[in-house]
Amino acid sequence: MKTIPAQPFSFPFDPQTTGLVIIDMQRDFVGPGGFGASLGNDVERLQAIIPTVQRLLDGFRKAGLSVIHTRECHKPDLSDLPPAKRHRGNPALRIGDAGPMGRILIAGEPGAEIIPELQPVEGEFVIDKPGKGAFYATDFGEILKAENLQHLVFAGVTTEVCVQTTMREANDRGYDCLLATDATESYFPEFKQAAVAMICAQGGIVGWTTETDRILEAISD
Numbered sequence: 121m122k123t124i125p126a127q128p129f130s131f132p133f134d135p136q137t138t139g140l141v142i143i144d145m146q147r148d149f150v151g152p153g154g155f156g157a158s159l160g161n162d163v164e165r166l167q168a169i170i171p172t173v174q175r176l177l178d179g180f181r182k183a184g185l186s187v188i189h190t191r192e193c194h195k196p197d198l199s200d201l202p203p204a205k206r207h208r209g210n211p212a213l214r215i216g217d218a219g220p221m222g223r224i225l226i227a228g229e230p231g232a233e234i235i236p237e238l239q240p241v242e243g244e245f246v247i248d249k250p251g252k253g254a255f256y257a258t259d260f261g262e263i264l265k266a267e268n269l270q271h272l273v274f275a276g277v278t279t280e281v282c283v284q285t286t287m288r289e290a291n292d293r294g295y296d297c298l299l300a301t302d303a304t305e306s307y308f309p310e311f312k313q314a315a316v317a318m319i320c321a322q323g324g325i326v327g328w329t330t331e332t333d334r335i336l337e338a339i340s341d
């Protein structure tokens with residue numbers, strides 16, 4: 121076992137069972153005119169982490185470790201979109217409506233694609249998920265088992281919604297979860313800060329948190 125300096129204490133991991141999970145780095149969340157923007161958010165906050173997520177991804181690729189990307193999106197016929205989700209709030213455009221990057225949060229549309237800087241390569245997994253958590257209505261859990269993964273490093277957006285939900289789901293299923301704090305972002309700085317704090321509070325009740333450089337040092341060692 122190796123360790124990564126982290127909060128609330130060092131993260132023990134075996135590189136052979138360690139994978140990177142990049143949550144929802146899609147144009148719909150980080151680009152203008154997408155889902156995030158339709159809800160009134162400042163998407164530029166999220167664009168700032170792209171180089172850091174890229175460095176983390178490159179490190180995992182160089183180390184030959186598993187990489188899983190997720191995309192929050194729905195089927196074109198909206199059959200996996202609960203009315204409660206579509207009708208929630210008062211967005212400028214609802215999920216399924218036509219926007220500048222195609223239909224909002226719909227699989228196959230330009231907005232649902234992972235941003236060009238973080239495009240998956242052959243051998244990496246891409247999970248399309250209709251919920252905030254990656255386990256719900258997907259084969260994410262089966263892929264983790266098939267890849268023999270136990271230690272999961274998390275990056276992506278948004279910290280307190282899809283990242284935290286997936287970390288909590290993974291934690292409940294017995295996975296050891298580490299969040300790269302500078303490779304995740306929220307539209308709300310105070311929510312990111314609170315999510316990071318609550319993940320590693322109480323002796324790591326959801327998991328561990330650390331910076332990307334600490335992770336890269338450990339996996340390249």
Ligand code: C5J
Pocket residue numbers: 143144149192252277278279281282283
């Ligand atoms: C949101 C996500 N925020 N990927 N989705 O609705 O966090």
